[in-house]
Amino acid sequence: MRTVGLTIFLLGGCSSSPDPCAGVTGACVGVPEGSSPEAVQQALLDVQAGGTVAFGAGTFELTTGLSLDIDDVTLQGAGMESTILSFANQTDGAQGLYVTAQHGFTMHDLAVEDTKGDGVKLLGTTKVRISKSRVEWTKGANETNGSYGLYPVQCADVLLDGNVVKGASDSGVYIGQSDMIEVKNNQVSLNVAGIEIENSTHADVHDNTATNNTGGILVFNLPGLQVENGAITRVFANQVFDNNTENFAPEGNIVGLVPTGTGIAILAAHQVEIFNNNIHDHKSINLGIISYETTMIPLPNPGNYDEYPTAISIHDNMFAGTSDMPTGPLGALLISALGEIQATGPYIVPDIGWDGVMDPARMAANGGMYAATDRICISNNGDADFINLAWPLSDATKPSLDASQVACSLAALPEVVIQ
Amino acid sequence: MKRALLLLALAACGDNDACTLDGAMCKKLSYYGLFDDIATQQPAAGVTAYDLETPLFSDYTTKHRFLVLPAGVTATWSDRDALDLPVGSVLVKTFGYLADRRDPYSHETKIETRLLIHGSAGWHGASFVYDGDGSDATLAEAGTTVPSTWIHDDGTPRDNDYIVPNENQCKNCHAEHDDVLTPLGPKARHLNLGAQLQGLIDHGQLAGAPPAAEWPKDPNAIDPTTGTLDQRARAFLDINCGHCHNPTGQARTSGLYLDAFETDVAKLGTCKPPVATGRGSGGLSFDIVPGNPDASIMIYRVSSTEPSIKMPELGRNLVYDEGVQLLRDWIAAMPGTCN
Numbered sequence: 001m002r003t004v005g006l007t008i009f010l011l012g013g014c015s016s017s018p019d020p021c022a023g024v025t026g027a028c029v030g031v032p033e034g035s036s037p038e039a040v041q042q043a044l045l046d047v048q049a050g051g052t053v054a055f056g057a058g059t060f061e062l063t064t065g066l067s068l069d070i071d072d073v074t075l076q077g078a079g080m081e082s083t084i085l086s087f088a089n090q091t092d093g094a095q096g097l098y099v100t101a102q103h104g105f106t107m108h109d110l111a112v113e114d115t116k117g118d119g120v121k122l123l124g125t126t127k128v129r130i131s132k133s134r135v136e137w138t139k140g141a142n143e144t145n146g147s148y149g150l151y152p153v154q155c156a157d158v159l160l161d162g163n164v165v166k167g168a169s170d171s172g173v174y175i176g177q178s179d180m181i182e183v184k185n186n187q188v189s190l191n192v193a194g195i196e197i198e199n200s201t202h203a204d205v206h207d208n209t210a211t212n213n214t215g216g217i218l219v220f221n222l223p224g225l226q227v228e229n230g231a232i233t234r235v236f237a238n239q240v241f242d243n244n245t246e247n248f249a250p251e252g253n254i255v256g257l258v259p260t261g262t263g264i265a266i267l268a269a270h271q272v273e274i275f276n277n278n279i280h281d282h283k284s285i286n287l288g289i290i291s292y293e294t295t296m297i298p299l300p301n302p303g304n305y306d307e308y309p310t311a312i313s314i315h316d317n318m319f320a321g322t323s324d325m326p327t328g329p330l331g332a333l334l335i336s337a338l339g340e341i342q343a344t345g346p347y348i349v350p351d352i353g354w355d356g357v358m359d360p361a362r363m364a365a366n367g368g369m370y371a372a373t374d375r376i377c378i379s380n381n382g383d384a385d386f387i388n389l390a391w392p393l394s395d396a397t398k399p400s401l402d403a404s405q406v407a408c409s410l411a412a413l414p415e416v417v418i419q
Numbered sequence: 420m421k422r423a424l425l426l427l428a429l430a431a432c433g434d435n436d437a438c439t440l441d442g443a444m445c446k447k448l449s450y451y452g453l454f455d456d457i458a459t460q461q462p463a464a465g466v467t468a469y470d471l472e473t474p475l476f477s478d479y480t481t482k483h484r485f486l487v488l489p490a491g492v493t494a495t496w497s498d499r500d501a502l503d504l505p506v507g508s509v510l511v512k513t514f515g516y517l518a519d520r521r522d523p524y525s526h527e528t529k530i531e532t533r534l535l536i537h538g539s540a541g542w543h544g545a546s547f548v549y550d551g552d553g554s555d556a557t558l559a560e561a562g563t564t565v566p567s568t569w570i571h572d573d574g575t576p577r578d579n580d581y582i583v584p585n586e587n588q589c590k591n592c593h594a595e596h597d598d599v600l601t602p603l604g605p606k607a608r609h610l611n612l613g614a615q616l617q618g619l620i621d622h623g624q625l626a627g628a629p630p631a632a633e634w635p636k637d638p639n640a641i642d643p644t645t646g647t648l649d650q651r652a653r654a655f656l657d658i659n660c661g662h663c664h665n666p667t668g669q670a671r672t673s674g675l676y677l678d679a680f681e682t683d684v685a686k687l688g689t690c691k692p693p694v695a696t697g698r699g700s701g702g703l704s705f706d707i708v709p710g711n712p713d714a715s716i717m718i719y720r721v722s723s724t725e726p727s728i729k730m731p732e733l734g735r736n737l738v739y740d741e742g743v744q745l746l747r748d749w750i751a752a753m754p755g756t757c758n
Contacts, residue, residue: 038561045561045586063564067587068587093733094733118697123669198695225672250698251700251702251703252692252703252716297704
């Protein structure tokens with residue numbers, strides 16, 4: 001009799017709150033509102049490969065990081081404003097959700113809030129699909145926020161579509177050491193870096209809105225990692241504006257160097273095509289291109305790392321706004337460079353800046369200049385202006401505003417096709 | 420107690436609870452029959468206790484370790500990795516707190532026993548959390564938190580919300596190479612303590628060992644009489660960090676390798692700028708600054724208890740004072756600078 005009574009009770013519960021698995025095809029583990037932290041983790045252990053964990057609407061208060069290690073699982077909620085995994089009281093775990101499945105991870109219509117470390121980290125997963133989800137630190141830009149919002153590293157076949165990421169103290173969307181990536185329709189704000197593509201190959205970053213970050217979109221290659229010298233990144237049709245939130249990254253991090261008020265930054269990247277973007281109103285610079293040398297961070301063991309940006313094509317973008325308050329060491333460099341060109345201020349930073357540092361080996365191999373396919377090319381960007389900093393400063397080679405030195409074009413890069 | 424080890428193979432536990440060597444874990448630790456007396460950790464016949472020269476730090480818990488090898492089979496020696504333990508092997512580790520760490524005979528409150536089982540499809544693990552009276556323990560796949568108190572080495576009362584990991588988190592540490600779950604402790608260099616290795620050989624449980632003079636051996640990290648500062652620091656980093664921080668481990672994406680076999684000082688952290696460290700940098704520029712522990716990110720992270728900063732990420736709520744001091748001394752003694 002007791003069992004029967006319990007069943008009736010559970011059925012009663014179901015009638016007042018809908019079954020989270022309703023409408024799900026295939027195996028599904030439901031996580032209704034009010035589930036304990038242990039029950040949430042248990043669902044991530046019980047789900048079958050290829051199955052779904054469906055969260056009901058509501059806020060789930062979690063105290064330790066969640067982890068998932070089963071292939072081809074879908075996590076779904078009732079909407080990024082309705083189903084919230086809250087880690088505000090987290091006491092353990094360097095992530096909110098850590099996914100180590102080797103194949104297949106899908107997440108949609110869920111929010112992850114206030115994790116102590118990273119929001120959602122994926123290591124070594126092939127086929128990642130994250131859409132209509134939100135990762136947010138609800139205090140806004142704050143140096144005690146976690147580092148990365150959506151963080152696939154050493155992953156392949158990655159689609160991030162229509163997500164919202166706010167408040168990361170490093171990068172909102174951070175793709176590291178990965179291959180075949182599409183980042184589209186996301187809204188990133190109040191992060192230090194809105195979107196960062198780092199040491200990755202074949203990335204399409206398009207139709208995103210990056211605003212109120214410290215820097216909007218970064219394409220970086222860093223030394224000392226297993227996957228080095230990323231290449232082939234297209235950044236197009238994005239809205240990148242007003243990324244003037246004061247840099248709140250803890251010192252020592254590479255993004256700590258991004259001047260407050262940066263639209264797009266390219267660091268030691270290769271084969272990058274930036275086109276059809278709207279980039280405006282950044283107080284340091286709309287678009288900057290630098291080598292690793294200019295970061296002035298020592299390179300103790302370069303290995304095969306290529307510290308010079310090559311094959312960068314900037315075309316058909318709209319630039320606007322006045323950059324007259326560049327910040328940080330790189331901002332100071334911009335002012336110093338302008339000071340070598342004009343005796344007195346005001347110093348208005350051009351839309352596009354390049355440190356002018358070139359690879360001596362590539363030049364020597366090609367008669368003292370870059371091969372056409374290695375060049376930095378800037379064309380058809382309306383009235384956008386340009387500066388070559390000719391770093392290091394204070395030497396015989398003076399900074400220059402002459403854009404004819406970058407007046408060239410490169411072949412279009414291939415599209416990333418995610419099935 | 421033969422009953423128990425047979426049960427593992429026969430795939431039949433009691434209480435309507437089907438558990439197998441390859442499939443579902445048993446719901447109760449007692450079903451495995453590993454102990455003659457769970458409360459005192461008295462092992463059953465065929466269950467061999469072992470110890471490590473330098474253990475992983477786990478919030479000042481005491482640990483009891485046991486190895487079960489199926490009858491008639493032998494483990495195979497490895498110079499680098501864990502001994503190759505055949506299918507059917509089980510590793511058992513019980514964590515508890517002594518009431519008073521100054522008195523090894525004071526009452527020990529058991530918290531959890533972790534099993535790592537070598538099934539036909541590979542290793543898998545789970546934890547069992549002790550019931551109130553300590554006479555048995557219950558499977559806790561999703562992990563839990565156990566508030567604990569004790570008297571510390573210096574006589575002060577201490578407490579810890581000890582965290583029992585969830586089943587996936589086994590892999591966060593034990594996927595030492597290529598995302599494959601493996602044992603970590605039973606490596607020759609860690610086991611080379613007293614007559615342990617010779618005992619396994621003498622009982623016909625370990626084959627392929629080179630002559631004893633060639634066996635690798637860890638020092639005891641916090642006992643200065645057992646090795647040089649560098650040897651002890653490297654042994655400490657190896658067992659506390661190297662299972663993730665190696666070229667095929669879970670922290671491979673950081674480029675910081677702390678396993679026993681790394682020889683490149685830059686990959687070991689010297690003057691290495693952080694990558695995806697976030698708040699873990701603590702405003703510092705390099706993992707290790709020779710001669711300057713306070714400027715070294717490594718010291719900042721092992722001294723922190725913040726979830727987003729602390730290292731290791733898992734299995735440590737408390738600062739291991741003796742371990743931090745060892746690493747401080749090691750870095751302080753390094754020559755050179757980063758600029």
